[in-house]
Every structure is written in structure tokens, then in C-alpha cells.
């Protein structure tokens with residue numbers, strides 16, 4: 145245990161920089177995924193036939209294939225089409241596209257749960273469909289989605305580890321390098337596990353805070369009332 | 371604008387859902403300031419008729435005129451029309467993420483593009499009209515059903531509509547809360563707001579309505595003043611329905 149502690153302290157600077165990359169990938173992925181997921185959900189719920197089908201195709205494609213395959217396709221596959229992306233860009237794009245497909249599903253569920261009544265009431269005072277979506281439906285749907293959606297940043301955070309297979313210098317990649325340098329895989333992966341745990345804990349706390357902040361007065365559990 | 375004595379006019383409206391003819395050839399003339407109560411059994415098409423009148427649902431044929439102008443004509447901006455026709459729903463449908471004030475304001479700021487301060491003043495005034503100025507900062511979940519429905523009425527009134535449509539505004543309320551909503555509607559009638567009210571509240575119909583329309587199976591069976599309908603119904607079906615309804619709702623009718 146003492147030796148693990150020494151090991152941990154010794155490689156902490158190295159691991160911390162990997163942790164920075166992991167956090168960056170997670171944040172970018174969640175953000176890009178949110179924008180993509182929101183667009184896909186709106187297209188699917190309120191768009192015409194073409195946009196609806198496009199959104200469905202995107203969601204099914206990225207939820208139906210492993211993240212690693214998507215990463216490899218972007219990094220090793222795209223150059224075949226004349227598009228060469230850096231490791232970081234491939235990772236970021238794959239994570240964003242993948243997360244977007246999942247986030248779309250969370251958002252769709254809560255939009256459906258809001259029900260048609262709110263849209264009806266909004267239209268009845270003369271709002272256009274899109275005004276109703278932005279001023280009435282989304283403010284409620286986003287709140288409603290938070291408890292389920294809050295799993296996404298955590299799950300994406302853990303999923304970022306697969307990009308070590310294209311050698312993006314994130315936490316796993318650093319651990320692998322340290323392991324091969326020190327011949328001590330147990331200590332290095334244990335150190336990484338500890339750091340992931342800390343990250344997950346922090347992200348979880350941030351999500352709880354968000355949930356509290358957006359809660360509506362009088363509704364103790366937003367998702368239980370209609 | 372043509373000089374029509376009618377504020378709202380429907381000519382030969384027909385509505386079909388799939389194979390179901392909900393109503394056929396319904397015509398309706400509403401004079402300015404008139405309060406019309408529509409009664410009829412469940413599934414008769416009363417709600418559908420109201421939704422057709424403010425273009426929330428398209429009719430299959432027929433025409434609707436608002437202040438003499440055809441709103442079912444090609445190229446009419448439906449959002450514009452709906453601003454002028456207020457609607458109150460059975461289940462209130464307040465915007466749950468907004469306070470009472472926010473609910474009343476949002477149409478003013480986002481649809482009418484009124485400056486915030488002015489919209490706030492107007493919204494507060496409308497809340498006062500329904501007796502809820504002191505609840506302005508409450509969220510829907512913090513209000514009783516009766517209060518929620520009064521906010522919904524204020525939300526519709528804020529748009530300065532020419533006509534107000536009420537679809538069973540008290541049907542979802544506990545008996546002790548019905549009176550406060552009917553009270554607000556009665557006051558509106560006295561202020562000569564033009565109103566079309568679908569309701570089972572026969573006391574309200576009798577005392578406030580200028581005209582009562584009895585609808586059944588997608589047709590207007592009979593219409594007339596409350597006295598004509600209640601005292602001398604011409605059709606057996608009207609008599610039967612009125613008998614049944616007073617049996618069902620008679621007990622909670624008195625405010």
C-alpha cells in the first residue's frame with residue numbers, strides 16, 4: 145500500500161495531464177452530443193418527413209454500432225475518402241456523434257412526456273409551432289430530462305477510455321505508458337481507476353447540483369406529475 | 371373588413387376523422403357580446419367544434435368568418451387568428467415552468483412582442499380581473515385547480531380576444547372550486563365579452579347564457595334562449611338530455 149501511494153504520487157503529474165484530456169473529451173462530447181441530440185430530436189418530433197427520417201437514421205446508426213467501431217471508422221476509414229483527421233478530432237467527433245444519438249433519446253422521451261396539451265395551449269394564444277417548442281416545450285422537457293440524462297456525462301466519461309486505442313493522450317493512454325515503463329501494470333491501472341472514480345464522483349455531484357437548480361417550485365418530482 | 375353584425379360566423383362546417391363524421395353542415399352565428407352555451411352528450415363533437423373555430427383543427431369543408439373576414443380562406447395566418455380567439459381548456463393547460471404572471475405575460479412578450487414592463491402591467495391587470503393578483507408569483511403546481519383555471523382565463527384575456535371559447539372549464543374541478551371559475555365567467559359576460567361555452571353547468575347556462583345550443587351526434591338539434599330550452603323544449607331529445615343532466619349535475623350546481 146505504501147508503495148502504491150508512492151507510485152501514485154510519483155506519476156500523478158503525468159496522470160493529471162491525461163485526466164485533463166479525459167475531461168476535455170468528455171465535456172466536448174457531452175456538449176457536441178447535446179447540440180446534435182437536440183437537433184435530431186427536434187427534427188424527429190417536429191420536422192417534415194425528410195428531416196424525421198434523417199434523424200432516425202442517425203440515431204439508429206450511432207446507437208446500433210459500438211463506439212470503438214465509430215472511432216476507428218473516423219480515424220482509419222475517413223483517410224480512404226480523402227479526409228484525414230487528427231487523433232483528437234477523430235475521438236472528439238466520434239464521442240460527440242455517439243453521445244448525440246443517446247441524448248436524442250433522452251430528450252425525445254421527455255418531450256413526449258410533456259404531452260400535446262402544452263403545445264395546444266401555446267398554439268391557442270397564437271404562438272407559432274417553433275415558438276411553442278422553444279418557449280414552452282423545451283424549457284419543460286429539458287428539466288424533465290435531467291435525471292435520466294444525468295447518466296450520460298458519467299457514461300461518456302468512462303467511454304472516453306476507448307480512444308486510447310488510437311493513442312489519444314488521455315488517462316488510459318498515460319496509464320498504459322506508465323505500466324510499460326515501470327513493469328507495474330497493477331499499480332498504474334489501479335491509479336487510473338482511482339482517478340476515474342474521483343471524476344465520476346465530481347460529474348455526479350455537478351449533475352445533482354444542476355437538478356436542484358432547475359427544479360420547479362411546487363413540483364417535488366417533476367417527472368411524476370403530468 | 372365587411373360590416374357583419376356577427377363577430378363569429380360558421381357556415382356548413384363538416385369535420386371528419388378518418389371514416390368518422392364528427393359533425394356535418396353545422397352553421398353558427400355569434401353576435402358581439404353574446405354568451406352562447408353549448409350542451410350535449412359526450413362524444414357529440416363539442417370540443418372538436420371549438421377547436422375548429424379557432425383553427426386548432428382544420429375543418430373538412432365549410433367556412434368560418436371572424437368579424438366578417440373568412441379565416442378559413444387560403445393564405446390566412448392561423449397564428450394571427452388564434453390571438454383573437456381565446457381558448458380555455460378543461461384541464462387548464464397552464465405552462466408548468468412559468469409563474470401565474472409568466473403564463474399571462476408570455477403571449478404578450480413572445481407573440482405580441484410587447485415590451486416586458488408593459489406586458490407585466492397588463493398581465494397583472496388581467497390577473498386582477500380574475501382575482502389572482504396576489505398569486506402572480508406562484509407556479510401552477512402551487513395553485514388550486516380553480517386558481518389555475520382562472521389564470522388560464524387571464525392568459526387568454528391578455529391577448530384581447532374578440533371571442534372566448536370555453537371547453538368544459540369546470541369539469542375537472544372539485545365541486546367547491548367550480549363557483550369561483552363560473553363567477554369570473556359571469557363577470558365577463560356582464561362586461562359583454564363574446565363567449566362560447568361548452569358546459570354541463572345548467573345553473574350558469576340558465577342565468578348567464580343569451581342562447582343555448584343543444585348538440586347531439588354532430589348536429590345542432592335545437593337552440594334558443596334559456597327559457598325556451600328549459601321551459602319549452604321542442605324536441606324530445608332535448609327534454610331527455612336536460613332531464614338527465616340535471617339529475618347528474620344538479621347536486622353540485624348551486625354555488
Ligand SMILES: Nc1ncnc2c1ncn2[C@@H]1O[C@H](COP(=O)(O)OP(=O)(O)OP(=O)(O)O)[C@@H](O)[C@H]1O
Pocket residue numbers: 387392410411412413414415416417418419
Ligand atoms: N384527434 C382525433 N382523432 C380521431 N377522432 C377524434 C379526435 N378527436 C376527437 N375525436 C372523436 O370525435 C368525436 C367527438 O369528440 P369531441 O371530443 O369533440 O366530443 P365532445 O362533445 O367534446 O365530448 P365530451 O363531452 O366527452 O368532451 C368522438 O367520437 C371522438 O372520439
Ligand SMILES: [Mg+2]
Pocket residue numbers: 416417418537538
Ligand atoms: Mg369535449
